[in-house]
Amino acid sequence: MAENQLISTIKYVAATKPAFFLSEIIPYLDKPLPVDQVFSIISPKLSDWGLTAIKSKGDFEIVRTPPPQKYLMSxxxxxxxxxxxxxxxxxxxxxxxxxxxxxxxxxxxxxxxxxxxxxxxxxxxxxxxxxxxxxxxxxxxxxxxxxxxxxxxxxxxxxxxxxxxxxxxxxxxxxxxxxxxxxxxxxxxxxxxxxxxxxxxxxxxxxxxxxxxxxxxxxxxxxxxxxxxxxxxxxxxxxxxxxxxxxxxxxxxxxxxxxxxxxxxxxxxxxxxxxxxxxxxxxxxxxxxxxxxxxxxxxxxxxxxxxxxxxxxxxxxxxxxxxxxxxxxxxxxxxxxxxxxxxxxxxxxxxxxxxxxxxxxxxxxxxxxxxxxxxxxxxxKDGMRKEDFRVPAGSKYLRLSKLHLHVGKRINVAALKMSGELGDARSHVFKICDGNAKTPVYAVLPSYHITPENDLITSAPYGSVLELRNVLVRYNKAHDAYNLLVSRNTHIHPLPVGKPSSLKHNNKKHFKNPG
Ligand SMILES: C[S@@+](CC[C@H](N)C(=O)[O-])C[C@H]1O[C@@H](n2cnc3c(N)ncnc32)[C@H](O)[C@@H]1O
Known part of the structure; x- marks a missing residue:
C-alpha cells in the first residue's frame, strides 16, 4: 500500500514538474521512508516512466529522460x-x-x-x-x-x-x-x-x-x-x-x-x-x-x-x-x-x-x-506507423473485399503496392492490398497500355499508397485471384501521406472504420 502511494506520488509530481528531488516526495507519504529506500523501490521503474535519476549529495534528482536522438544521415x-x-x-x-x-x-x-x-x-x-x-x-x-x-x-x-x-x-x-x-x-x-x-x-x-x-x-x-x-x-x-x-x-x-x-x-x-x-x-x-x-x-x-x-x-x-x-x-x-x-x-x-x-x-x-x-x-510498441493515410469518409473507392460484385466493371481503388515486378516486360504485374481483400489482388499493366498517367504502378516503391482510377475488374479462376487491368485510360496517383503518428495502439478505437 505504502509502495502504491509512493508510486502514484512520484508519477503525479513527475507529470507536473520537469525535475524534482526525491527528498521533496517524502513529506507527502503517510509513512515517510529514507531517500535511499525510496530510490531502491522506484529505480527499476524509472525508465518505463521516461525518467532518469541523478545522484546528488545524499539525494536523487529525478528528471525527464531526453528523447533519444534520431540518427539522420548527412x-x-x-x-x-x-x-x-x-x-x-x-x-x-x-x-x-x-x-x-x-x-x-x-x-x-x-x-x-x-x-x-x-x-x-x-x-x-x-x-x-x-x-x-x-x-x-x-x-x-x-x-x-x-x-x-x-x-x-x-x-x-x-x-x-x-x-x-x-x-x-x-x-x-x-x-x-x-x-x-x-x-x-x-x-x-x-x-x-x-x-x-x-x-x-x-x-x-x-x-x-x-x-x-x-x-x-x-x-x-x-x-x-x-x-x-x-x-x-x-x-x-x-x-x-x-x-x-x-x-x-x-x-x-x-x-x-x-x-x-x-x-x-x-x-x-x-x-x-x-x-x-x-x-x-x-x-x-x-x-x-x-x-x-x-x-x-x-x-x-x-x-x-x-x-x-x-x-x-x-x-x-x-x-x-x-x-x-x-x-x-x-x-x-x-x-x-x-x-x-x-x-x-x-x-x-x-x-x-x-x-x-x-x-x-x-x-x-x-x-x-x-x-x-x-x-x-x-x-x-508505441503505435507509430510509416504511412498514416486513412480512406476519408465518403470517398468513392471500392474496397478490395467487394471486387466479386464488380467483375467486368471499371472501378476506383485506394491500395498499397505490395510487391516488386511479378510479371515480365510484356505484362507488368504487382500485388496490391487495401487491408480488406479476402482473395489476392493484382494490378496488371500490359506494356502497350503504359502511359505517363499510369506508370506510377511500375516505379512507386514497395509499400506506397496509391489511387488507381478506372481499372477493369477481372477474376482469374486459375489462381483464385482478382486482376485489376490498368489500361491507357487508367490514372494512378500517390495518395496523401501524413507524418508517422505516435497514437497509442488500440484496436477498438484506433482502427474504427472511418468510411
Ligand atoms: C537461416 S540462419 C539465419 C542466420 C542469420 N540471422 C541470417 O539472416 O543469415 C538461422 C539461424 O537461427 C538459428 N536457430 C534456429 N533455431 C534456433 C533456436 N531455437 N534457438 C537459437 N537459434 C536458433 C540457427 O542455428 C541458425 O544459425
Whole structure:
C-alpha cells in the first residue's frame, strides 16, 4: 500500500514538474521512508516512466529522460552508402575472411577441389532440407560443413539484404545515435557484421550489438569473423553471442531497453512451432524492447515462408504490437492476411570469388545465390506507423473485399503496392492490398497500355499508397485471384501521406472504420 502511494506520488509530481528531488516526495507519504529506500523501490521503474535519476549529495534528482536522438544521415554519409550499394558485393575483407575461415576449419586451401566439392554437397543438402515440408526439416548446423556451406551460399545475399533494411531504418529515422541491438538466431553473425559495415560509413552513430544463437559451429564462425573484421573499441561493439535456445523463456544476459530486435531468417527454422508460439517468442523477447524500439522480422520470400510471415505479423498486431510497415490498414480495419504472398526485392548481388569457384561446374545454377527477395515487417510498441493515410469518409473507392460484385466493371481503388515486378516486360504485374481483400489482388499493366498517367504502378516503391482510377475488374479462376487491368485510360496517383503518428495502439478505437 505504502509502495502504491509512493508510486502514484512520484508519477503525479513527475507529470507536473520537469525535475524534482526525491527528498521533496517524502513529506507527502503517510509513512515517510529514507531517500535511499525510496530510490531502491522506484529505480527499476524509472525508465518505463521516461525518467532518469541523478545522484546528488545524499539525494536523487529525478528528471525527464531526453528523447533519444534520431540518427539522420548527412549527404556525405548517404553518398557513401549509395556507393556501397552500387558495388552490389560484400566488402573484400569480409570475402577474404570467409575464405580464410574455411581454410582454417578444413586445414587446406579454400579452393582445393576436394573442399569445393564438399562445400557443393553441403549447399545442396541444405537446400534439399529447406524445401522439405516445414515439419520434416532438420536444419541444426551441427556439422562444420553446414556452416561453411552457409557462409559460401547464403551469407553474401543476407548480408547485403540486411544493409538494404538498415538503409530503410535510417531513412525512416528509426536508427538512434546510440543503439542497443539484439539479433535473434544470428548464425555466423550476418546481421551484426552487416550493421558494423553499414555503421563504418556513418560518422558518429554507435551501436552495441547482442545476439542469440544455439549452434556452436555458427558461434565459432561468428567469433572468428568478428575478431578478424570489427575493430575493438570502435563505435560498434559486438558482444559475444549468447548461446541459448530462442524458445526458452529464460534467455540469459539479454540486454534491457533494446532499441532494435532483429529476427532474420530464423523464425521459419522453428519447424514444429505454431503461429501462436512464434508470436509468443517475439513478444517475450519484445518485453525487453525500449518503449520507442522497433522489431524487424525478415523471412525468405518463397510462398510458404512469406505468407506465414505475414500471418505472424497479424498475430503480433493482435497481441498489441503495431505494424509500422510495410502493411498499412488504410480502411481502419485490421486485415487477416489471407494468402498474402508479399515480398520486397533489391538488385541482385555480384558473385563472390568463392561462389564463382563453386559455380564452375556442370550444374552451376545450384551454387549461385544472388537474388535479393525478402518478406519483412517492422513492428513497434508505441503505435507509430510509416504511412498514416486513412480512406476519408465518403470517398468513392471500392474496397478490395467487394471486387466479386464488380467483375467486368471499371472501378476506383485506394491500395498499397505490395510487391516488386511479378510479371515480365510484356505484362507488368504487382500485388496490391487495401487491408480488406479476402482473395489476392493484382494490378496488371500490359506494356502497350503504359502511359505517363499510369506508370506510377511500375516505379512507386514497395509499400506506397496509391489511387488507381478506372481499372477493369477481372477474376482469374486459375489462381483464385482478382486482376485489376490498368489500361491507357487508367490514372494512378500517390495518395496523401501524413507524418508517422505516435497514437497509442488500440484496436477498438484506433482502427474504427472511418468510411
Ligand atoms: C537461416 S540462419 C539465419 C542466420 C542469420 N540471422 C541470417 O539472416 O543469415 C538461422 C539461424 O537461427 C538459428 N536457430 C534456429 N533455431 C534456433 C533456436 N531455437 N534457438 C537459437 N537459434 C536458433 C540457427 O542455428 C541458425 O544459425
Amino acid at each position: 549527404r556525405e554519409e548517404l553518398e557513401r552508402q549509395q556507393a556501397f550499394f552500387t558495388e552490389r558485393t560484400i566488402p573484400a575483407p569480409l570475402a577474404q575472411g570467409i575464405e580464410k575461415y574455411i581454410a582454417k576449419k578444413v586445414g587446406k586451401d579454400w579452393n582445393d577441389p576436394v573442399i569445393i566439392e564438399r562445400l557443393r554437397r553441403a549447399i545442396v543438402s541444405q537446400k534439399d532440407d529447406y524445401w522439405k515440408p516445414s515439419h520434416k526439416r532438420s536444419l541444426q548446423y551441427i556439422k562444420g560443413y553446414s556452416v561453411l556451406g552457409y557462409l559460401a551460399y547464403h551469407f553474401p545475399v543476407y548480408f547485403i539484404q540486411t544493409e538494404h533494411l538498415l538503409l530503410k531504418l535510417a531513412h525512416d529515422g528509426l536508427l538512434k545515435k546510440g543503439m542497443t541491438i539484439l539479433d535473434v538466431g544470428t548464425g555466423p553473425g550476418v546481421v551484426p557484421l552487416a550493421i558494423a559495415d553499414f555503421y563504418s560509413r556513418l560518422d558518429a552513430a554507435e551501436a552495441t550489438i547482442y545476439s542469440v544463437e544455439r549452434s556452436e559451429e555458427h558461434i565459432e564462425a561468428f567469433t572468428y569473423l568478428r575478431d578478424t573484421l570489427v575493430p575493438k573499441g570502435g563505435r560498434v561493439s559486438i558482444k559475444p553471442p549468447i548461446k541459448a535456445d530462442i524458445r526458452s523463456q529464460d534467455i540469459p544476459r539479454l540486454p534491457e531497453k533494446i532499441d532494435l530486435v532483429i529476427f532474420s531468417n530464423v523464425l521459419n527454422e522453428l519447424a514444429d512451432a505454431t503461429m501462436e508460439s512464434r508470436a509468443d517468442i517475439v513478444t517475450h523477447i519484445a518485453g525487453n524492447l525500449a518503449p520507442d524500439g522497433s522489431i524487424l522480422i525478415v523471412e525468405p520470400a518463397d510462398e510458404e515462408n512469406a505468407t506465414r510471415m505475414r500471418s505472424l505479423t497479424i498475430a503480433l498486431h493482435n497481441k498489441g504490437l503495431s505494424v509500422y510497415c510495410p502493411c498499412s490498414f488504410i480502411w481502419g480495419s485490421t486485415c487477416t492476411a489471407p494468402r498474402c504472398w508479399s515480398f520486397e526485392t533489391a538488385p541482385a548481388i555480384r558473385l563472390s570469388q568463392l561462389m564463382e569457384t563453386l559455380a564452375h561446374c556442370e550444374d552451376s545454377y545450384r551454387y549461385v545465390n544472388t537474388d535479393i527477395k525478402y518478406s519483412y515487417a517492422i513492428l513497434r
